[in-house]
Amino acid sequence: MGCECPPAAAAVTTVHVTGFKKFHGVSENPTETIVNNLKVHMNKKGLPKGLVIGSCNILETSGQGALIPLHQTLQSSISAKESEFSSSNKIIWVSCKFECNYVYYHSLRFSEQNWTKSLFVHVPLFFTIDEETQMQFAASLLAS
Secondary structure (H helix, E strand, O other): OOOOOOOOOOEEEEEEEEEEEOOEEEEEOHHHHHHHHHHHHHHHHHHOOOOEEEEEEOOOOOOOOHHHHHHHHHHHHHHHHHHOOOOOEEEEEEEOOHHHHHHHHHHHHHHHHHHEEEEEOOOOOOOOOOOHHHHHHHHHHOOO
């Protein structure tokens, strides 16, 4: 005698990644490059079991037009969480001072209010740490 119950669904973690466009004094923002290339890089490398890359968004650095996409990204993580109650959802904010603090504050606030998780990573310019090394670092964050 035993239970003929179907096996429990595996937990799925959905990761939403956000970067910024170029800003004053920086002609190439590494977060824009990393976010634009992340899905292809991870598909080549192989995604860890149970990990799904949700949205990959680039926000304006001027603040103009940034708040609505930020809230849409945050809200989409809640929609995914509601549709799969057993899954854990992470929002990773890969991204300069004012803009970073603003996004970090709002992502933490949103996470607290909606029982999600958030991680903010301040990304150095490519002349400090090259693109391939930073892509490998982003991949290692997703794997952990």
